[in-house]
Amino acid sequence: MINKVMDYKNRVLAIFKPKIFCISFQRTGTTSVGVFFKEHGYAVGSYGVSKKNDWTLSWFKGDYEKIFNSFDFKTNQVFEDDPWWCLSFYKVLFHRFPKAKFILLERDSDKWYDSMVNHSNGKILGNTYRHSKTYRRENEFYDANFNVDKLYSRDIDNLLLLTEDQREHYKNLYELRIREVKEFFNQFGSDRLFTSSLENPKKWNELGAFVGIKVAADYEVHANNTAARK
Template sequence: MLDESPRICCIGFQKTGTTSLAEALERLGYAVTNINRDVDAALSTPTDDPQAVADRIAIEALKSHHVIQDSPAAFVFQALDRAYPGSKFILTYRPVDKWLKSYEKFFPDENNALRRWMYGVDRFSGNEARYRQVYESQNAAIRSYFADRPQDFMEMDLSGGAGWYDLVNFLGPDLLPRFPHANIGGSKRQTRQYGTGSKTLARRLLKRLAD
């Protein structure tokens, strides 16, 4: 079990670069968890309060991990903020039409308890308007919640060019003890020594997202 230090919560929807972001954080040495299967299994049993079930699983998962990512992180961010004060929240996003196209490609007919809770409908096919509405409204709710807390909240459009250096600057040296180039304003020697690897990783992550 980890201590109660701040965590990193990747609260973007699936197919917005959450996997690429998780890879970057793992590269920094963080333990990353994904709770979608656990929440889906729990919600397969009828419950009067699915939000409380998802919140509990998310909070418990971060007792033994530094980072949470992927669904349903976008729906449990308030509980995580209360449970782990001072944590960093990263909203990955894509323009909604691009997100819908990607979601349709990967999950057109997937139907499970987790998706029914998040979107209020069954599979994506035939419910595109509902998925659009949930994506836009939930992202708006997240932005509103963190509107006055820029030190705790970052948005990343990986498909639009946000990447490695933006992430490092946001997390800051206190949360990057394993990353030798956390001081972006360091010496030219440091930039030469570490900058190439960081830029290479950023390009690889962006290429993967675009595939």
């Protein structure tokens, strides 16, 4: 009962507080970021909340206001996983919410790709059409003659493979995207972005300092969420 009351209180307060977006690529500690904030009393819109609201599909359609006007968006303060990391959506969020803060965790690109491969047993994560657009594999998608009648669907179909042949392609995209994010914030608002390596043992303490909360010196969290992703 106490937890439900606290959750309700946090969600009401979230309406009036600046948003915090984790824009780390998938398989880069996004779920752990959500757990960190939940354990420190924040209302968190995690993957399950995004899935319930079809936020990633709305992002893909370009219907951003449908996301921002939803009840769960208004009553949560912290957001992790998709669609927040997708392509250049962080630029929309940056301007739409001028008081918002952003979190970018990064890891070794080979370890990141290994995690991608292991997540779905060598298949791409989530919806194939969106994945092909995000990771620039459109030609493979169209050449395979997949069903184009359901391009803008919420289906998780995992129709393409992740193999060693794609490793360098994915690594290059991953490293380039991190560079682009850092360049953007360095130009327009470096004080609004927190960056750290996923391997940094003090990352949670440093993140706490960034958002203004006290974190126990020995605090640690690692949430390896292997649920299917859009």
